[in-house]
Amino acid sequence: MAVAVSRAVLLAAVASLACLAFAEPPPSERSALLAFLTATPHERRLGWNTSTPACSWVGVTCDAAQSTVVQLRLPGVGLVGAIPPATISRLPNLQVLSLRSNRIIGGIPDDLLQLSSLRAIFLQNNMISGAIPSGVGKLAALERLVLSHNNLSGPIPFALNSLASLRSLRLEGNRLSGKIPSITNPELKDFNVSVNSLNGSIPQALARFPADSFAGNLQLCGKPLPACSPFFPSPSPAPGMSPSDEPGAVSNKKRKLSGAAIAGIVVGAVVVVLLLLAAIVLCARSRRRSGPREGPKATSAAAVGQTRGVAPPASGDVTGMTSSSKDDMGGGTSGSAAAAAVAAGAGTGEASRLVFLGKGAGYSFDLEDLLRASAEVLGKGSVGTSYKAVLEEGTTVVVKRLKDVAVARREFDAHMEALGRVEHRNLLPVRAYYFSKDEKLLVYDYLPNGSLSAMLHGQPRTIILFSFLKPNLLVVHCIESPSPPLPS
Known part of the structure; x- marks a missing residue:
């Protein structure tokens, strides 16, 4: 009896292994991977063979049941050109996308932002240009966004503040400009926007990160960088307010003008009046010589x-x-x-x-x-x-x-x-x-x-x-x- 039970268990195990061996992602995911590889030139041979299961291909990882693709990792394989649209976006359960250290150009495709299961995007050390799309805020499950050392420009989208699960944001080494949005996510532990063209004051919610996270932005200021200096001094008090009415002001005695100063003021006023009279006389003589002319109309x-x-x-x-x-x-x-x-x-x-x-x-x-x-x-x-x-x-x-x-x-x-x-x-x-x-x-x-x-x-x-x-x-x-x- 015990021998029969052991044989039954063994047969069930062999059957399950056989099922896993023949398990395969849907044909749509397989064709999406092949379309991506065909449309993107690459220097290294990846060995993606149509006669082998897609889950065994280099850089492709499936779930435990081998029924869907959950990771695509192709770092440093010599990918050249833009990410072709309607390829990777056809992997609906993709959780990790890593194409770092290649020569990818162009912008970030909008259809990638439809992958709601994405938890990590690693596109650093490429030549990606354009702006960071605001649609990145739709990736509610995103935990890591690494876009450092590219040619990205434009502002940092405020939509990043809606990513409640975001733990790492690396944007250093780009050409981003404008103000840093206030990202109040307490889960954010890794943050770096150094070596860009950002300006303005650092939001208080991000002041907890070290100065190295903001270095290389010449127009940034505020904690942890040097404080921002105001562009004009505090306005003077309104009419009727004495300096002693202001908080912390020190009352000073009014200094009376000396006799020499008063005499100088009087002499200067007399000289100015004489010059004005002389100018009026000269103007009157010149008008008499040139005859009556129609002057410009006064505009009130x-x-x-x-x-x-x-x-x-x-x-x-x-x-x-x-x-x-x-x-x-x-x-x-x-x-x-x-x-x-x-x-x-x-x-x-x-x-x-x-x-x-x-x-x-x-x-x-x-x-x-x-x-x-x-x-x-x-x-x-x-x-x-x-x-x-x-x-x-x-x-x-x-x-x-x-x-x-x-x-x-x-x-x-x-x-x-x-x-x-x-x-x-x-x-x-x-x-x-x-x-x-x-x-x-x-x-x-x-x-x-x-x-x-x-x-x-x-x-x-x-x-x-x-x-x-x-x-x-x-x-x-x-x-x-x-x-x-x-x-x-």
Whole structure:
């Protein structure tokens, strides 16, 4: 009886082994592997023979039942060219893809991102170019993404933050640019974006990684790298505030002007008046000699406003302005109430907040966030300097810091309110502004569309409008590129 049982067990084992020996992945997976090998030149012979089971091919690993392909590992086999579409993506249960250390070119095929079972992608040390597709965020099971030492460009997609199982992200040695997205996944243990062209501040969620993970990005700053330096000093207190009203300020005694200084000021004023009188006399004589001529028509602020479609602001009209800070984002006052609050706070700290205009009320930052932002100089002009400011939360804006603008608070508010009502596709609207006695800032949307020269010469009939503030006058300029010739 025992001998019969042992024979039955032995026969069952032999039968199961025979079944495994003849088990084979579906024909669709076998044809997908052969299509990939046929379409991709390779220097080493892989020995993929149609007469042998696919699970025994070099680099191909099947599951325990030998019924489906779960791994494709072909590192350093001399693959040349792009990954052919509709080949590897026909392996629906593929979990590991390793094609590292070859000469693969082109971009990452979109159909690879349909393999929902992928847990690891190793494509490092190739010549892959283009951007990292945002569809990588659909790979919910992905644990390792290694794309280092390629020619990838563009930003790091924020979709990586949705990969809850991601443990390793290696992107070093590429040409990636822009800000690093805040990846808050606590499972991420291996992270490296060194030797790229990234900029801005390092997100706080990634500051736990060593400095070597961010080295080689000259425009990166923040922990663990050196701190980001603000692009302009803290604004001066609003009108009516003494230095002692600021926290931590030290009161200083006012120094009286000496008699020599007063005399010098008086003499200088007299000289300036005499020069002005002399200039007026010379102009009058030259007009008499040349005869009456039609002078240029004076353009008032109201005329300028009508020319551009902007009605001159009434003295009591303050509709459209919203004053905002982090403390009152939930129930901020808008319209005339906001303007009244700003006017009433001209002698207190309320006037030192940003005043948002029009669609700028959708921003969620305040003056303190703006002062902490990392920035770069976009350009300098006769009325001030423009900066590209990248806030810690990821928002990018343009800040224009005005200089030598002597204007009263009421007139400044009126000009800003009128400018904030203008909405035109060729006009970059002002979204917010800051006013104090010695500091005036304008905040615009950031448009990453290249330089003015590219806009003028790269597109026909491009109209660029920009504005700046002078005392008691809102000046608007318009530049129009030449029209292309009409087709014959």
